[in-house]
Amino acid sequence: MEHIIHGTVLVEGAASGPLLASDTPLSFWGGYSQFTGEVIDRRHPLSGEIATDCILAIPASRGSSTTTAVLLEAVRRGTAPAALITSQTDTFLVLASIVADELYQKPIPVVVLDIEAFALLSSGQYAVLNPDGNVIVRDR
């Protein structure tokens, strides 16, 4: 099965990879290891998953202001997700991507979906993100 979901581009780019999806917001500070790409918030449903090179789908970030700094360090180390999909416009994740572009010319694509479309995503699927914001999701 394959379906196409239309998203709104917040940071433009193309990416593809396994989908890691959760309906629980994540603080990257205290929740994401810049060294390994692991979700380390032990209270989060994705705890223990490695998000490096995956398409990470979370409703939004939460918690610490340092989420941006951790995501930026992850970009530098090559442990960041390949792209981010959210269901709310998240200023923290977008900012991290914009600064990653400023410092390393490596922005992470960020797309926001409406809540119904976001609910269609689940871990284990494979996703292709196009620069126009369309997300092609395949069951594996």
Place this chain on the structure above:
Amino acid sequence: MNLTLSDQADLHGERGKARQMAMRILVRMLPVFGAEKFLDITAAHIDSSLFQGDATLKYAQRLSEWGAKVVVPTTLNVSGVDEHGWKRWSVPEDWAEKARRQMAAYQSMGCRPTWTCAPYQESERPVFGQQIAWGESSAVVFVNSVLGARTARYPDLLDICAAITGRVPAAGLHLEENRRGQVLYRLKGVPHTLLEDDSFYGVLGHLIGTDAGTFIPVIERLEAFPGEDHLKALGAAMASAGAVALYHLIGVTPEAPAMESVFRGAPPLRTVTITMEMLRAARKELTTADNEQLDMIVLGSPHFSLNEFAALSKLVQGKCRHERVQFLITASRAVRALADRAGYLEAIRRFGGRVTVDTCILTSPMLPSSIHVLMTNSAKYAYYAPGLLGTRVVYGSMEDCVGSAISGGVTIDSAQWSI
């Protein structure tokens, strides 16, 4: 997009490369905030001071080398090291050196070296209605809710852009219409004595933060008048478990004199009745250790206040901690100096307590690997320590923490909670 001539001058590099970069980032963020123009701020608090690695250092140094200067009074959040005390802890030399360089970079921009996550405990605090740009989630919720100043939750790396340009997107909590209450929380059957317990506010904040997410919670009038430290704990817990940037407590916080005005005449989006059962469940979530082994007590997230030093010195007066349990307080330089002058530190020192400034256990790799189980009265420490430090954690009141430090194992008085 509606940029002033001054914004355009910044964007075109007429006031230097640093200001140009800051404005370029702000302009890219403007539509993400849902704004079409910027507004002026008159103060800033910079969370970007936290050293996270080579990228945050590079960012700070680039701005510094390009001659960045803040244009409004600006305080600095915690850094990655206790600048003068890190050698007493397990901080790697390389980390300390880079963190110190990042501290120097932000100081070179004209920021005040306050190094605290609780800048509202320093000498100059924002006033009601003041437009400011603050980072540090726990400070944002305090300054919006308790002081009534106006800031969005600014992420690291953007707060400094605001301080350099004096501009922020005209959106969110900067605007009066976005500050009204959204979700109403009512307490049911909570005994009056529990409202006096410092550990209650962290639990309540954890529960509400988890439930409210990004919404603005309104808490019905309590049968007690919580002090500033209680409000600090409440907000910090909400901002850890959720993304709360503003809460209203009827009869206490300045924008909530009464229910009608806080909701601006509209009904709440929903109403949640908080029972003792829900509070007990939330309290349980804050504790991850299940045995009695205890390595360290840590207090002071957000940074310890002068009143907390006073309360602690009274609790530990003439007592001594168990040799197996270390006792640490994290605070700012200014508040430590005041506590020292007031005579509070002497009893704490004799008890075997230590004070670290500029940073905290979550932002500096200072704890030795022999520390496996922490106990704290901070919901923020309790929330983040398991993920960031790999330690287990026990949550209790300040009194529980002192009692456990003396006995050498976890001892908690839960009588209040079982009603």
